[in-house]
Amino acid sequence: MVVVVGLGNPGRKYEHTRHNVGFDVVDVLAQRNNISLARLKCKAVVGEGAIAGRRCALALPQTFMNLSGESVVELVNWYKPERDELIVCYDDVDLPEGKLRFRASGSAGTHNGMRSVIYLLGRDDFPRVRVGIGRPPEGWELADYVLTGYRTAELRKTMFDAYVAAAEAVEHLIREGPDAARSFVASFNG
Template sequence: MFQMIVIVGLGNPGRQYTGTRHNVGFEVIDLLSDRNQIPVNKIKFKALVGEGFIGNQKVLLVKPQTYMNLSGHSLLEIVNFYKLDPKQIIVVYDDIDIETGKLRIRTKGSAGTHNGMRSIIYEIQTDDFPRVRIGIGKPKFGNLADYVLGRIVKEERELIDITVRDAAEAVEVFIKEGIQTAMNQYNK
């Protein structure tokens, strides 16, 4: 296994973004933090970070504080500091192209419509890193930015909470048993 795995949850810093669809990546990091007793409370690399273990694997949990569209700035600092292979990175983020409540784990891929992922791919110059995509669905009408930055409505909250829990479990399975096992269990 790798010396360290970096798990990056995408979101926007600040209380006004808590509970929004765009911040489900942060919610997964918070859950991993709780489940594995890894406090995410140090400010480093333009991010809130916490170092610890999931199973026997050393991990760095990361919540970039650069705002979504500049997430790559934070991750590039981490990649350069630890001299990471892209396969040592797992990015967890919301995806409007996946229906609410579904998860997709991939070994690599394009950014799609996600600006945080575009920033990461641009900054680290590759799309060849694993990711866990959390479905938030598309708005039936209205502005996309308003939708992703909107609070998760009560009717969706329970489903999103289950999906966030599944995403955290999928990351743990990925780290302990490999990406193929995680994909088999969670790509439904």
């Protein structure tokens, strides 16, 4: 079974902030595929259904970002996805706002949520889709920046378009594999 995890922080206070990009991508994926995110399981809000004809579980960990690995380990132990069937979506400050990056495996970089996932899973050989949130303006602390929303309607639209594209990249990955996801992301980024 494919397990798609969006990283973020639980609670209304964090909805639609830069650090909750993963939640927003999984929400779009759920809407596009008529999957209801309604059950609490494995320290996550979970929904099960089908994407591209394959059984899938979508999950939003409720452990707060820096402890995301606790939920992901429970999800992996429960659903038992193959190595390439665990897909993680999250924000990336090293990408410009609204740009995407797909990787079939790799390190966590500077992302503490992914560090937790990789450390507790004991491996980094699973695909991930990252959405750029850009660097903080001069004088801003990174921790403050990632917990803010998007101030202009234009930027909100740019980011929503990126969430939709990230969801499409996940669908390509599930349906056709990593090369198709990589190609779609490259095309989206221009």
